[in-house]
Amino acid sequence: MYAFTYLRPGSVRGASKALATKENAKLLAGGQTLLPTMKQRLASPDHIVDLSQIDDLKNIEQKGRRIVIGAMATHASVASSALVRDNIPALAALAGGIGDPAVRHRGTIGGSVANNDPAADYPAAVLALGATIHTNKRKLAADEFFAGLFTTALEEDEVITKIAFPMPSRAAYQKFRNPASRYALVGVFVAKRGRDIRVTVTGAGSNGVFRWSEAEAALSKRFSVKSLEGLSISASGLNGDIHASPEYRAHLIAVMTARAVAAA
Amino acid sequence: MTKTGIGASVKRKEDQRFITGSGQYTDDVSRPGHVHAYFLRSPHAHAVIRRLDIAAAKAAPGVLGVFTGDDLAADKIGGLICGWMIHSKDGSAMKAGAHPALAQGKVRYVGDHVAVVIAETLAEARDGAEKIIVDYEVLPAVIDTAGAQAAKTQLHDVAPRNTVFEWAIGDKAATEAAFGAAHHVTKIDLVNNRLVPNAMEPRAAIGEYDPGQGAYTLWTTSQNPHVARLVLSAFIGIAPENKLRVIAPDVGGGFGSKIFIYAEETVAVWASKKVGRPVKWVSDRTEAFLSDAHGRDHVTHAELAMDAKGKILALRVKTIANLGAYLSTFSSSVPTYLYATLLSGQYDIPAIYAEVDAVYTNTAPVDAYRGAGRPEATFVVERIIETAARQMGLDPADLRKRNFVRKFPHQTPVIMMYDAGDYRASLDKAMEIADVKGFGKRKREAARRGRLRGLGYSTYIEACGIAPSQAVGSLGAGVGLWESAEVRVNPTGSVEVLTGSHAHGQGHETTFAQLVSERLGVPMESINIVHGDTDKVQFGMGTYGSRSGAVGMSAIVKALDKVEAKAKKVAAHLLEAAEADIDFKDGKFTVKGTDKSVAFADVALNAYVAHKFPTSEIEPGLKEGAFYDPTNFTFPAGCHICEVEIDPETGVTEIANYTAVDDFGVLINPMIVEGQVHGGIAQGIGQALTEGAVYDASGQLLTASYMDYCMPRADNLPSFKLGFTETRCPSNPLGIKGCGEAGAIAAPAAVMNAMTDALGTEAVAMPATPQAVWKVAQSQQKLAAAE
């Protein structure tokens, strides 16, 4: 780790101002991604802007047919929230399957979504459920938010404040864990809301989370495992590493999609 | 059996301190004014250092010193050594390339030590290291074990064809003849995957120089502090032994990786004088992956000759063993005398011939890792016998039974003389516990759920307690492998045992105390086990090879015998009786045929007060030492049975059942033994299913963190079913054999025999990851479809 200046604003406005005015500043949420990269000297921010003292960022509430989760809500609090469990159980289960207990008690939804790790779980849910990302400046639809590997539509001084999830009628997440890291080697989130059916895939795409439109089309005809029979996805454009070749990932996407539909 | 004596599952005394975070590990040691070392490591697998410019680093804030290989050479600090000489078939000595603690002109693996920066803080040391300019001329890297000898690039000038030695054991002519007469020959090609040890506590060292005494102290994560002192003193030349104290405090796991003497502790202790401050180095996890000695890494072709009735006639083995870029401390012994001497397994095999070529590659050094050679041997023997049974249409358990050694002692064709065992008993018991009879039903039931179920055996044998000093000396060991103990009885009757063994998780503080408690009738809390400090403890050989029970405790027994004999003399005077009439039991000395008695503590007090016996005949005090040299290896053996269930759709394997029946001789503390078995099996399952060090063709370690190196976790493992059989070990006073490595030795073969059974092909490599299994399942399905 290199030396840095630590700031702890009491408001989102203060955080945003620090981002805009301080040299090479970075937001700190749960620190589960940022701190390891700093320790390995892969990141070297001069200023750290800690969001942990901004209380209203941790709320989880219901607004009509939406569950609105504050950016600083930890994975553990989402997993155990009665609101989330009752209304979007697939989302609670996803949060409960991230990392290990220590990670879940520090890591936050805002940090995870802002980071947009191609193997992270939340992006699959945000995109599949058609969530809206609220920042200090604007509201962004999930489809316009994720912009490739570790890249989002966020601007330099933009802070995610909350994420609003519409309630689906059916949804499930199936995660095939990387045996070593336990991140998603392939994760598939399937969600049905009215006529809107979405199938999103994380862990596999060389450009991060994506929608599998063929599967969405097939399921739109009939939301059943049968509709997916014979459907496969091309391995080109998928990640390959020592744990899984693009072909294996392509195969797993089909298997996990079927399992998600069966579970939804 | 008393509540705390031999055979009692006493709770571990040391756990209170470990579990509550009050252990004292090397990193917990703080010395006044200590500073921090950071090693600049090679980013290349193979390169010539054209230029090394440390000027800017030296001038960096907080930096006290920057040292390179030239500085070590100028101080006549020698290189790291390999302490076991192996001779090739042609009689030539092994080719040991120079192994400087800091590179001299060349680096040979990613993580090799280029320079060290010592600074007030670790951050400043790292900042300093970033200012070192190195001009590398990158050379092609040699990575592949099987291809190393044919590679165009040579690592060490002294080692043509990158070959350390070409060694052989056994009777070649007799083996060839037996193959000529064989009814059936089974052939198999195996890779024993390279593993990274991953002790929970990473390596660490803190060196301190005391100018007043002209002496050094080194705290280090060592399994054998006296051996470390000997090597650092006599071979590396840090200081004479009497000017070097080595302390290995609490050590959080070793699995072999902390036997060896590494560059980092060498440099830390040497540099403490250079900078005039204590120097601390603590490995981070990435450094551990890169530079701890790795384990295994064999490529083997084996052939088994059988007669028509399934009797083994001969075994022929050719192994290429990858020793990495340099010879680590005991590396040469692992693929030779710790490996090929066990190729007879539990079987009566008339003829065996094995050739082992050891090679250099541009990878981290490879040395002993839990099991050291015996897991590799067991994997060969147990995989080939299972394969032979399948090929000949015989039941794998029956084939084993037909070939078990039944008469003891049994001389194998590969040096070992098995002294005691009952292999049939452990197999039978394991088959019963595992309900082998019900397997067919479980397999059919699994098939209905779309799962492939398989069952595999591993009837392993291993050799522990290494070993008779003369014997290992004749095989090339540079040291004797006895153990020492001193039993100090205090005037109040409490006891300190100074042992040359070293505990790094094994529970010696409990088991050794149980022995003393049983023998002297002293309560557990009055017994202290002292180890790990060369200033406190007499020279000892340390802990590895499951030797602390069989060898370390035998030394304590010898010392206790002497204590008891002396105490009897004192008691005789106190009780005014003849020494021959004194009995000692349950902590009390009694006079035969009378009710006169004196307690052990009173005798101890009197021994020190020395008022009541003639000191011209009996010396005051009650303290005795002993050195014990074993008369043979010990031979733990047993049967492990694994049942797996595979989801062919994803390639995910579940260990559905795991049964282990082991014969470790007499058990001192069954609970601790079970813990050792559990841990060993977990590591063995790790090797079979999850773990593997992967280097890419350029020599970058792709598995240098837990993001990619897959340790087995609780959810990869079932609840193990354990059982024990017992044949006493005849060669030591307690009848114990050793249990520390058996699980890791037996498990890989049991798991892979189950995997190959489930998948219906022998072509399944370790680690059988989901991807690998999926590929095999796919090609099996294609085969089936084509038929």
Ligand SMILES: Cc1cc2nc3c(=O)[nH]c(=O)nc-3n(C[C@H](O)[C@H](O)[C@H](O)COP(=O)(O)OP(=O)(O)OC[C@H]3O[C@@H](n4cnc5c(N)ncnc54)[C@H](O)[C@@H]3O)c2cc1C
């Ligand atoms: C051992 C381990 C296992 C893990 N396993 C998984 C897993 O299985 N699945 C998974 O999905 N993740 C996993 N993670 C990652 C974990 O979920 C992290 O919590 C997450 O990636 C980042 O969240 P954080 O709150 O820790 O963010 P931080 O690390 O604090 O920040 C991450 C990035 O987001 C930015 N940021 C943070 N908050 C905001 C905000 N409100 N607005 C804008 N930018 C912001 C930061 O500046 C930084 O760039 C794992 C992490 C670890 C250490």
